[in-house]
Amino acid sequence: xxxxxxxxxxxxxxxxxxxxxxxxxxxxxxxxxxxxxxxxxxxxxxxxxxxxxxxxxxxxxxxxxxxxxxxxxxxxxxxxxxxxxxxxxxxxxxxxxxxxxxxxxxxxxxxxxxxxxxxxxxxxxxxxxxxxxxxxxxxxxxxxxxxxxxxxxxxxxxxxxxxxxxxxxxxxxxxxxxxxxxxxxxxxxxxxxxxxxxxxxxxxxxxxxxxxxxxxxxxxxxxxxxxxxxxxxxxxxxxxxxxxxxxxxxxxxxx
Numbered sequence: 001x002x003x004x005x006x007x008x009x010x011x012x013x014x015x016x017x018x019x020x021x022x023x024x025x026x027x028x029x030x031x032x033x034x035x036x037x038x039x040x041x042x043x044x045x046x047x048x049x050x051x052x053x054x055x056x057x058x059x060x061x062x063x064x065x066x067x068x069x070x071x072x073x074x075x076x077x078x079x080x081x082x083x084x085x086x087x088x089x090x091x092x093x094x095x096x097x098x099x100x101x102x103x104x105x106x107x108x109x110x111x112x113x114x115x116x117x118x119x120x121x122x123x124x125x126x127x128x129x130x131x132x133x134x135x136x137x138x139x140x141x142x143x144x145x146x147x148x149x150x151x152x153x154x155x156x157x158x159x160x161x162x163x164x165x166x167x168x169x170x171x172x173x174x175x176x177x178x179x180x181x182x183x184x185x186x187x188x189x190x191x192x193x194x195x196x197x198x199x200x201x202x203x204x205x206x207x208x209x210x211x212x213x214x215x216x217x218x219x220x221x222x223x224x225x226x227x228x229x230x231x232x233x234x235x236x237x238x239x240x241x242x243x244x245x246x247x248x249x250x251x252x253x254x255x
Contacts, residue, residue: 065101066106094138107138160189187225197219202215209221
């Protein structure tokens with residue numbers, strides 16, 4: 001199996017090694033680790049070397065840290081994209097819930113990083129929260145896009161919109177929450193060849209672990225719930241989502 005989104009840099013060095021080994025023991029062969037900004041950019045860039053085969057990374061500035069993306073950090077980000085194991089630009093996007101960075105700064109940071117990804121022929125790992133209109137307005141003129149709308153919550157109608165843009169859909173542990181109908185319908189509506197599974201560790205731990213720090217090994221619980229919702233076998237879902245991950249994030253993918 002594959003965890004397409006886990007923030008291993010949120011854990012200390014010894015703990016992330018333990019989590020990686022635990023995941024491998026549970027059959028999770030690959031993990032994509034996104035950066036969030038200046039606090040973890042260099043740590044994440046070094047994780048493929050630190051943890052070894054099976055760890056791939058995305059580098060970028062999360063909307064919470066968009067205001068920090070100055071010329072110096074832009075230059076550093078461009079340089080780090082050449083590191084081994086870097087397969088995407090991310091986690092990037094818009095988040096109007098907390099507004100840790102002003103909307104204007106978020107829009108500028110996202111626009112610049114989308115252009116950077118296209119120049120580098122890399123996919124993007126996209127975040128959006130309470131910013132759907134501006135998100136689509138910025139992405140629309142750039143279609144077709146290569147990337148994933150991670151931890152997707154916009155239901156079946158939203159799935160159709162992002163697929164039209166060219167984006168995969170990432171389903172997180174929220175799919176196990178009883179009242180997350182929007183995530184349930186998204187998991188059902190996503191095309192099988194454009195669907196990814198994720199934990200978003202240490203966030204969004206699935207049932208029955210809600211309230212605990214999430215772990216990549218628990219992506220199996222996400223897979224089991226998605227398979228049930230789609231009325232398909234777990235084996236078929238695993239095979240498809242693993243192939244999707246390879247198609248989108250493989251280091252030797254042709255951009």
